[in-house]
Amino acid sequence: MKKIFILAGIVAGSTLLSGCDNILNVEPASTITSSSFWKDSNDAKVYLTGIYNAARNWSNTSYYGEDRGDSFKPGDIGPVSVAWSQELLESNAPSYRNAYKIIHHCNLLFYKIQGLKFNKEEDRNNILAECHFLRAHTYFQLLRSWGGVPLVEKPTLSDDVELKPRSSKEEVMAFILQDLDDAIRLFTQDGSRDKNKASKPAAYALKADALMWKAKVLGGGEQELRAAIGMIEKVETGGVRLLDDYRSVFANDNKKNAEIIFSFYMERYETGNLSIATNTTSRTDNLSMAVNLSDAATSPNNSRHVYAPSDKLRTLYLKNEGDVRMNAAMIDLVDKDNNLVLTQTNKFRGKEYTDDRYFDDDLIVYRWADLLLLRAEAYAALGESAKAIADLNQVRHRAGLQDYAGPSAKPALEKEICNERLRELFLEQKRWFDLVRFHFGGAINIYEEVPNLNDKQGYPLYLPINYNDMVLNEHLVQTEGYESSIKR
Helix, strand or coil: CCCHHHHHHHHHHCHHHCCCCCCCCCCCCCCCHHHHHHHHHHHHHEEEEEHHHHHHHHCCCCCCHHHCCCCEEEEECCCCCCHCCCCCCCCCCCCHHHHHHHHHHHHHHHHHHEEEEEECCHHHHHHHHHHHHHHHHHHHHHHHCCCCCCCCCCCCCCCCCCCCCCCCCCHHHHHHHHHHHHHHHHHHCCCCCCCCCCHHHHHHHHHHHHHHHHHHHCCCCCCHHHHHHHHHHHHHHHCCCCCHHHHHHHCCCCCCCCCEEEECCCCCHHHCCCHHHHHCCHHHHHCCCCCCCCCCCCCCCCCCCCCEEEEHHHHHHHHHCCCCCHEEEEEECCCCCCCCEEEEEECCCCCECCCCEECCCCEEEEEEHHHHHHHHHHHCCCCCCCHHHHHHHHHHHEEEEEEEECCCCCCHHHHHHHHHHHHCCCCCCCCCHHHHHHHCCCCCHHHHHCCHCCCCCCCCCCCCCCCCHHHHHHCCCCCCCCCCCCCC
C-alpha cells in the first residue's frame, strides 16, 4: 500500500479526483486522462490503489459509527458533532458526495478495465474482485447511515448526467449482496494476500455483516441469519484466530496480525492520523498536573480531547471484575493526590517519533472477535442460546472473564451480546450500527440506551440528506422524519 502516497501526485489532475463531484452534480471523466492513463494493466492497479485511498479517507471518522451511540461523552475541548447531540437537520447534515466519488471511480474502473490487456487473467479478476468489495463497502455504509440512496452502476462519461431518485433500502441491499457475490466469485485465492487489501475472507465478513442488517433491520429472518453464520464459518476456515493478548491486537508494530481480517492502511507521512484517536486523546500541555502522564498516549499537536469514554462504558467494564479490556480502552490521568484530571482513550496509541506522536494505527474494518460476537448475535436471534454463549465465552475468556452465567433466554442474552460488543469493540466504529440492529431486533430500545435520544422518542435513526445535495437533484426526497425547506 506504499503506492498510495506516490499516487496522490499522479491523480491530482486525473479522473480519480476530478471524475465525480457527487451523484447530484457529476463532472465527466477527463478526456486528457483517458488518453494518457488507461493504457495497460498497471494503470488499473494504480487506479485501484487510489480508490482504496478514497475509501479510507471517507471511513476515517467516528461520525457515522461511534458519535451517535452511547460510548462517548464530551471531552475537555470539543466541539462535539451534531450526530452525537442528535440535532441533525437538513442544513447541518453531512454530505454523501465523497461516497459517490468512490462509487464513480469503481464504476469507471469496471468500464476501463475491459479494454486493457493482462498477462495473467487472475490479475484482472483480483482487481475486479477488490473493486466490487470496495463498492459494496461504500454502499453498505450509505445504506446503514441514510437508508435508501440512489443506485449508480455506471460511470459518468459525458456532460449528460442522469440524476437518480433514492432506491429502496431493499434494492440497495440486493445490490450490495450481488457485488459481494461477484467479489467472492472473482477472487482467485481463498485466503488473504495482504490484510490491507480486500480478500475473499473480507468479502465473507462484509456479507455476514450485511446479512445481519438485512435480517434484523430490513425485515429478513432465519434465512439471512443462517446465511450470515455460514459466511462467518467460511472466514474461520481461513486461519484467523483470537490473539492471546487483547492489547496486542492493536499494537502499532503488529498491524497485520492473525486476528485482523481487513483494515485500511495508515501511515504517518501519507495519511496523518487515525481521527478517532486524535479526537479522544488530550494535548500533552493540558495534562501538566498528571503524575502518570508517561503512561498515556498524548500529543502536543495531534490530540484534541473532543470525546471521553462514557460513564456507561466504564460501568459495563466494571460490571465484570478483572476485564483486561478496560485499561486498554481508557486511562484515568490523576494528580499527585490521586484526583482525576482527565480520562482519555488508550486503545489506538499510535507511535512516538522524534518530533511527535502520530496516531498511525491501521483503521480496522473486520477482525475475528467482531465476527465471533456477530455469530453469537445470529445464534441468539435464532434461539440457539448454547451456541451463542459458546462464541460469547471465547471473547470473554480472552478478556480474563469466566463463562457467561446470566440468563440464556431472549432478549436477555441478546442484550448481553450487545453490551459485550461495546466492551470488545469500543472505538472501532461499530456501536451505532450495533444499537440499530439490536433495536430493530427487539432486544433493546435505542431511545433508552442513548442518552441524547432519551427525550426524543421516534427521532429518525437515519441521517437527513444535506440541503445542497437535495438542491442539486430534483428527484431526491428527504429522509422520513426530517423537514425539508426545498419545494419541488
